[in-house]
Amino acid sequence: MGHRVEVIEDILSANDHLAAQNRERLEAAGVFSVNLMASPGAGKTSLIERTAAGLASELRLAVIDGDLATSLDADRAAAAGAQAVQINTGGQCHLDAAMVRRGLEKLDLSQVDLLLVENVGNLVCPSAFDLGTHTRVLIASVPEGDDKPYKYPGSYHSIDAVLLNKIDLLPYVAFDVKRFLHGVEVLNPSLQSFLVSCQTGEGLEAWFSWLRREVAGLRAEVVR
Amino acid sequence: MHELSFAESTLELALRHAREAGAGRVVGLHLVVGEFTPLEPTSLEFYWEQITKGTPADGSHVTVRRVAAQLTCADCGATCDARDETWVCRGCGSSRLRMTSGDECFLESIDVEGAARSSPGCPSGVLGSDEARSSPGCEARWGTESKS
Numbered sequence: 001m002g003h004r005v006e007v008i009e010d011i012l013s014a015n016d017h018l019a020a021q022n023r024e025r026l027e028a029a030g031v032f033s034v035n036l037m038a039s040p041g042a043g044k045t046s047l048i049e050r051t052a053a054g055l056a057s058e059l060r061l062a063v064i065d066g067d068l069a070t071s072l073d074a075d076r077a078a079a080a081g082a083q084a085v086q087i088n089t090g091g092q093c094h095l096d097a098a099m100v101r102r103g104l105e106k107l108d109l110s111q112v113d114l115l116l117v118e119n120v121g122n123l124v125c126p127s128a129f130d131l132g133t134h135t136r137v138l139i140a141s142v143p144e145g146d147d148k149p150y151k152y153p154g155s156y157h158s159i160d161a162v163l164l165n166k167i168d169l170l171p172y173v174a175f176d177v178k179r180f181l182h183g184v185e186v187l188n189p190s191l192q193s194f195l196v197s198c199q200t201g202e203g204l205e206a207w208f209s210w211l212r213r214e215v216a217g218l219r220a221e222v223v224r
Numbered sequence: 225m226h227e228l229s230f231a232e233s234t235l236e237l238a239l240r241h242a243r244e245a246g247a248g249r250v251v252g253l254h255l256v257v258g259e260f261t262p263l264e265p266t267s268l269e270f271y272w273e274q275i276t277k278g279t280p281a282d283g284s285h286v287t288v289r290r291v292a293a294q295l296t297c298a299d300c301g302a303t304c305d306a307r308d309e310t311w312v313c314r315g316c317g318s319s320r321l322r323m324t325s326g327d328e329c330f331l332e333s334i335d336v337e338g339a340a341r342s343s344p345g346c347p348s349g350v351l352g353s354d355e356a357r358s359s360p361g362c363e364a365r366w367g368t369e370s371k372s
């Protein structure tokens with residue numbers, strides 16, 4: 001005779017468990033970490049290059065780069081001076097905590113202050129998988145259109161910061177910044193937002209300052 | 225594509241709970257999935273059939289309860305349908321809306337049958353345990369851990 005068993009457990013709880021282990025490992029090493037999510041072409045790798053250059057004299061940067069194939073992005077991050085590990089997901093459309101764990105094993109975390117995890121370019125599912133990073137950042141770009149938070153609320157939801165990249169194109173594209181930011185803020189009331197151009201460098205200093213504060217904040221916590 | 229990851233995690237979760245309940249088979253699963261959660265039920269069912277073959281959840285039926293995405297006004301408390309793309313409160317015109325449902329993604333319950341029995345090659349009484357999993361003949365019965 002059959003019966004019903006109550007479960008009430010998150011479907012991805014196994015991933016969440018691994019993510020928590022990643023977070024502990026990063027914290028033990030005093031490494032502040034960021035999960036960078038965006039659609040393809042929004043500027044994830046360009047932002048990493050800019051960040052590596054902008055913070056080179058202050059912070060030691062590492063990058064875990066998730067892509068379907070090739071090591072093009074990790075090569076760019078390494079050329080910019082970061083410790084870089086490429087993870088080819090082999091068709092999988094997102095990174096998960098187990099893949100990031102494998103990436104962490106290849107890094108010397110004692111030589112790292114800031115870890116940027118570049119997720120697979122995709123606005124659908126990466127948001128569902130906690131990687132164990134301290135913060136989740138989404139990069140949007142002007143050519144994508146201002147309606148994306150409304151069309152992809154699942155991805156724009158539960159992020160800590162948003163960067164709107166390619167603002168140098170605003171004069172040429174019908175993009176309502178206010179409409180865009182309203183959508184993101186409804187989904188994330190205490191969000192940080194940065195309007196930047198990785199092409200011209202505009203607005204990046206605010207992003208660097210935020211990273212500096214977050215890195216220092218984590219260190220203060222670890223020391224305590 | 226990511227439905228495969230969801231399916232594998234669901235299977236692992238369901239088998240663990242069935243095992244803990246001392247049950248032999250999982251015949252039904254009840255998932256709760258928010259409208260904003262990136263999970264497509266048809267795709268999940270496709271993978272489910274493939275990955276449950278030869279496990280105690282073989283032939284089980286998955287039902288998915290979708291939860292509508294709702295935005296609640298922080299000023300007047302009215303709830304709005306998130307599909308209305310302005311995201312401004314219809315009641316008072318406030319733009320201070322907050323998402324209050326739509327991101328659910330959990331296994332609510334499972335329907336199970338029969339008592340767990342040992343099968344040839346499996347250490348008695350530890351069916352589905354790590355010990356049993358590593359024994360030939362038990363893997364097929366209880367499945368293996370997610371590969372990802």
